[in-house]
Amino acid sequence: MKVLTSEQIRAADQYTIKHEPISSLDLMERASEKFVLKFMQINRENRPVRIFCGVGNNGGDGLAIGRLLKDKGWDVYLYIVGNTRKGSEDFKANLERSGLYAVLNKEIDLPKINDSDIVIDGLFGSGLSRPLDGFYREVVEFLNGHQCTKVSIDIASGLYANQAMPGDAVAFKPDFTLSFQVPKLAFFLPDCHPYVGEWCLLDIGLNQSFIQKQESNIFQSELKDISPLFPVREKFIHKNKAGRLMIAAGSKGKMGAAILCARAAFKSGVGLVNICSPKCGVDILQVTIPEAMVVDGKGANEIHSFPKTEDTILIGPGLGTKPKTIDAFEKLLKTTDKPMVIDADGLNILSKKKSLLKLVPKESILTPHPGEFKRLVGEWKNDFDRLYKLQNFCVKHEFNVVLKGAYSAVCNSTGDVHFNPTGNSGLATAGSGDVLAGIIGALLSQSLKPFDALRLGVYLHGAAGDEAGRSLESPWIQASDIVNFLPKGISSLLNRAI
Numbered sequence: 001m002k003v004l005t006s007e008q009i010r011a012a013d014q015y016t017i018k019h020e021p022i023s024s025l026d027l028m029e030r031a032s033e034k035f036v037l038k039f040m041q042i043n044r045e046n047r048p049v050r051i052f053c054g055v056g057n058n059g060g061d062g063l064a065i066g067r068l069l070k071d072k073g074w075d076v077y078l079y080i081v082g083n084t085r086k087g088s089e090d091f092k093a094n095l096e097r098s099g100l101y102a103v104l105n106k107e108i109d110l111p112k113i114n115d116s117d118i119v120i121d122g123l124f125g126s127g128l129s130r131p132l133d134g135f136y137r138e139v140v141e142f143l144n145g146h147q148c149t150k151v152s153i154d155i156a157s158g159l160y161a162n163q164a165m166p167g168d169a170v171a172f173k174p175d176f177t178l179s180f181q182v183p184k185l186a187f188f189l190p191d192c193h194p195y196v197g198e199w200c201l202l203d204i205g206l207n208q209s210f211i212q213k214q215e216s217n218i219f220q221s222e223l224k225d226i227s228p229l230f231p232v233r234e235k236f237i238h239k240n241k242a243g244r245l246m247i248a249a250g251s252k253g254k255m256g257a258a259i260l261c262a263r264a265a266f267k268s269g270v271g272l273v274n275i276c277s278p279k280c281g282v283d284i285l286q287v288t289i290p291e292a293m294v295v296d297g298k299g300a301n302e303i304h305s306f307p308k309t310e311d312t313i314l315i316g317p318g319l320g321t322k323p324k325t326i327d328a329f330e331k332l333l334k335t336t337d338k339p340m341v342i343d344a345d346g347l348n349i350l351s352k353k354k355s356l357l358k359l360v361p362k363e364s365i366l367t368p369h370p371g372e373f374k375r376l377v378g379e380w381k382n383d384f385d386r387l388y389k390l391q392n393f394c395v396k397h398e399f400n401v402v403l404k405g406a407y408s409a410v411c412n413s414t415g416d417v418h419f420n421p422t423g424n425s426g427l428a429t430a431g432s433g434d435v436l437a438g439i440i441g442a443l444l445s446q447s448l449k450p451f452d453a454l455r456l457g458v459y460l461h462g463a464a465g466d467e468a469g470r471s472l473e474s475p476w477i478q479a480s481d482i483v484n485f486l487p488k489g490i491s492s493l494l495n496r497a498i
């Protein structure tokens with residue numbers, strides 16, 4: 001699904017109005033009906049609802065939503081901030097259809113709000129053109145000071161959809177954002193989370209072919225795009241053809257990373273795994289993961305030499321960054337031009353010795369968390385800038401990179417970013433990244449294109465985490481749980497895709 005800018009969404013509104021055709025007032029009514037349906041699923045109990053409306057179309061939505069909720073028996077209070085005479089046409093039309101409302105001009109007009117009330121924010125939507133100031137700012141600060149449930153229409157007032165808020169700017173802090181049709185970029189970024197809360201999209205029937213034609217290099221991954229990427233296992237396949245992976249991982253005290261990685265690879269369809277390990281890890285690996293073969297990496301406590309191999313290479317988990325390991329990594333890079341997976345200390349080595357970046361095969365997959373990414377590319381100003389840096393880094397080096405976290409951003413070598421929707425905060429646990437690397441390595445070894453292996457791997461890792469959370473009925477997950485729930489994650493995706 002494409003992520004569009006506010007300008008593109010406005011154009012989609014206009015196109016739909018002209019070509020469906022539908023009046024803009026009726027489109028607003030449709031959007032408001034969808035909002036009310038979802039609102040009533042989230043808030044089942046009838047409570048006082050206080051709707052704060054600006055005088056643009058977001059405020060028009062607020063008025064229509066208020067009327068519809070009143071019709072359904074809710075106790076609704078409407079407040080308007082701004083000059084109603086200067087309101088948009090559809091705002092004015094809805095104002096005429098509204099019953100009682102109060103116009104707020106100064107602090108003393110602000111109503112008393114109880115914790116059991118629900119506040120709906122319809123001050124500004126995608127038409128925000130400058131930071132909130134004056135009385136708008138006061139109203140939003142006042143509302144943010146209350147503990148009650150807060151819901152934004154389309155996007156929180158004060159939050160920009162596709163650019164960073166200035167440092168001292170203020171925006172509404174909703175618990176939920178019920179947004180129209182397509183996601184906004186801000187919804188995926190950690191900096192913006194306080195101004196988004198939980199969010200969902202409401203299909204208001206904007207013209208799909210127009211949306212498809214819009215230029216955007218930002219997407220949200222969807223199951224329908226992901227499920228066709230699963231590799232097919234042929235009837236007469238042999239393990240040597242099912243994907244051969246060499247995992248170069250582990251050092252003294254960190255052999256667990258290699259184990260988690262290999263276990264995840266086996267659950268992700270790999271045919272055969274060789275693990276290159278320091279001497280201290282050989283027995284540990286042989287006992288804990290009998291399916292894998294172990295190759296001596298020469299050093300006692302860390303790897304000093306990698307074997308020359310035709311296997312797909314996954315390097316980095318628990319590897320350490322000792323000088324001899326760095327030298328060995330450099331030699332390895334000089335022996336291959338096949339895309340590889342580089343994780344964890346593999347990335348840290350690249351950060352320590354940036355000259356190695358140009359030796360990394362084109363189309364390789366890098367899997368940094370934000371700390372590792374910062375070491376690779378330096379500081380960023382905000383999350384929008386971070387995304388820009390991600391795209392530049394991928395294009396410059398022709399890499400595929402997942403910047404990990406909630407809504408992991410998966411970027412290809414031409415700078416397209418796909419935000420991953422699966423997963424939960426339980427995945428923020430030691431070893432979780434090692435599991436992800438194992439899944440991606442296994443998929444790459446099965447001849448998927450690197451970007452497809454990456455997108456599918458990230459989606460699957462999140463889906464396994466979601467299955468683990470659901471089945472264990474716990475918000476806390478152990479990395480081994482992610483491995484154990486991989487088959488369930490896989491089957492849930494395949495079954496839902498049918």
Ligand SMILES: NC(=O)C1=CN([C@@H]2O[C@H](COP(=O)(O)OP(=O)(O)OC[C@H]3O[C@@H](n4cnc5c(N)ncnc54)[C@H](OP(=O)(O)O)[C@@H]3O)[C@@H](O)[C@H]2O)[C@@H](O)CC1
Binds near residue numbers: 180
């Ligand atoms: N039919 C449709 O198109 C549909 C639209 N829909 C809804 O419309 C919403 C977008 O509506 P919108 O474009 O009218 O913009 P909105 O956010 O209400 O405010 C714009 C007004 O605010 C003003 N303004 C801006 N910043 C300001 C500031 N800091 N401080 C003070 N004023 C400021 C700005 O003034 P200006 O920039 O011109 O000076 C302008 O007057 C969208 O989010 C969705 O909810 C849905 O119903 C679906 C169908």
Ligand SMILES: Nc1ncnc2c1ncn2[C@@H]1O[C@H](COP(=O)(O)OP(=O)(O)O)[C@@H](O)[C@H]1O
Binds near residue numbers: 369
């Ligand atoms: N809050 C979160 N919500 C969803 N997924 C998360 C969250 N935090 C982390 N993850 C996922 O968990 C994994 C953590 O990887 P990483 O930080 O490398 O862990 P480790 O180094 O401990 O193995 C990544 O796939 C990341 O996307």
Ligand SMILES: [K+]
Binds near residue numbers: 125
């Ligand atoms: K809003």
